[in-house]
Amino acid sequence: MVSALAKSNDGFLDQLFNGDPGVLKEGWVLEGLPQTRLQAQTLQQAGVIADHVVVLEAPDEVLLERSRGKMVDPLTGEGVWLVREQRLAEQLRYRCEVTGLMSAYQHALKVVNADQPHADVYQQVLSFVQTRQRSRTPRVLLLGPPGSGKSLQARRLAEKYKMVDVCCGQLLRSVAAGGSDLGEEIHSYLEDERPVPDSLVLQVLDERLSRVDCSVRGWVLHGFPHDLQQAKSLQDMGQEPNRVYLLDLTDEVCVERISLRATDPVSGQRFHELTRPAPSAEVEGRLQTRPEDDSHTVTCCIQQYRTHTASLRSVFPDAVLIDADQDPHTVFEALESRLTTN
Incomplete structure (x- = not known):
């Protein structure tokens, strides 16, 4: 599992796993992984420990509405329902995994309402990262x-x-x-x-x-x-x-x-x-x-x-x-x- 994860994200995880001095000194932002509790535990076991974990939360209908523009055929203008079904399946998988993911990061977690202007979401995340220091694992x-x-x-x-x-x-x-x-x-x-x-x-x-x-x-x-x-x-x-x-x-x-x-x-x-x-x-x-x-x-x-x-x-x-x-x-x-x- 570790080797499989390390091959993703354009080699970025390779740098984390290998203790790249630049990455460790400057810090990092990881998006798209982990997607399951098992992946989260694998990262933690490998020493990839997040100081801050942000969960961007929004209702399913809002997420579908946001992606509607990505589901339109550029030639006919008609909705691509297959893509819509794929999005629904992705959201369902996420809902099944999110509780386990959040429990894996409970000591460094903040849930932010993403159903608001991007600028407001950004400010809340920035404030969390700047003001909250993750307490050391006892x-x-x-x-x-x-x-x-x-x-x-x-x-x-x-x-x-x-x-x-x-x-x-x-x-x-x-x-x-x-x-x-x-x-x-x-x-x-x-x-x-x-x-x-x-x-x-x-x-x-x-x-x-x-x-x-x-x-x-x-x-x-x-x-x-x-x-x-x-x-x-x-x-x-x-x-x-x-x-x-x-x-x-x-x-x-x-x-x-x-x-x-x-x-x-x-x-x-x-x-x-x-x-x-x-x-x-x-x-x-x-x-x-x-x-x-x-x-x-x-x-x-x-x-x-x-x-x-x-x-x-x-x-x-x-x-x-x-x-x-x-x-x-x-x-x-x-x-x-x-x-x-x-």
Whole structure:
């Protein structure tokens, strides 16, 4: 699909795909493509990202009336009804595709009423291009010690802003269960409870963050990086976040949040001795605590995190400190208030 697209438009797309310095510096206006959501995604995957997308909208009867002059036989003056039918078919195809097209460009889109004088249409489009800067696709990184609520806040951000929730641990487990050669290699480390080498983790992360959904919708990453080298490697592979938040709270609260939680093996629900106690003595009696939630293990993980906090902040000097020792809703509001201002 990419090669087919690149051959059209007098080689203009060839210049875009090949990163022509002149085109990238001066900017470009693309018309006639894409015509489908799949074509739009193909362009985006190839790195052809539009800062502004304008949809010129008008009723079908207006469009037919405008093209009537193009449907007259110059010799007889009679209407060429075959051409009219072709135009109707083209408009029908467009109507079938326009919703998907608009969803592919929802973060950079403006619909302009084309059923008005050309000068007015032009001014509206020009004003949109000159005054509206497309916000950067959010690439959010959540840092914080165990128990700071990174998973919960990532899920909430992803749900509200349609970003992709990328939990490094879950991603590794998913790949390990996939049966690929890479998955088999990762599985051996997880099964033996050994750390997965950074080279494998980065390979998995780069593949996931490079997919179309992450490129278009943005992503929120948590569970990686843990140290200076991992942070630099994330930058080196071109997946640098543009919004970094540090969820922080005291070691005592971290231990309390994790070591006092347990899971009901029957329902799968998770309870907490202080904030969400079991609903009955029967449920409480069968609760199980994961080995990694043991207070000693949690304390060691927190100490390891604290060891690398300063170096992580040196890589991400613009990281915003968020007080995570608050109720989850308040923490989310603090994150949300800064999401569009970075």
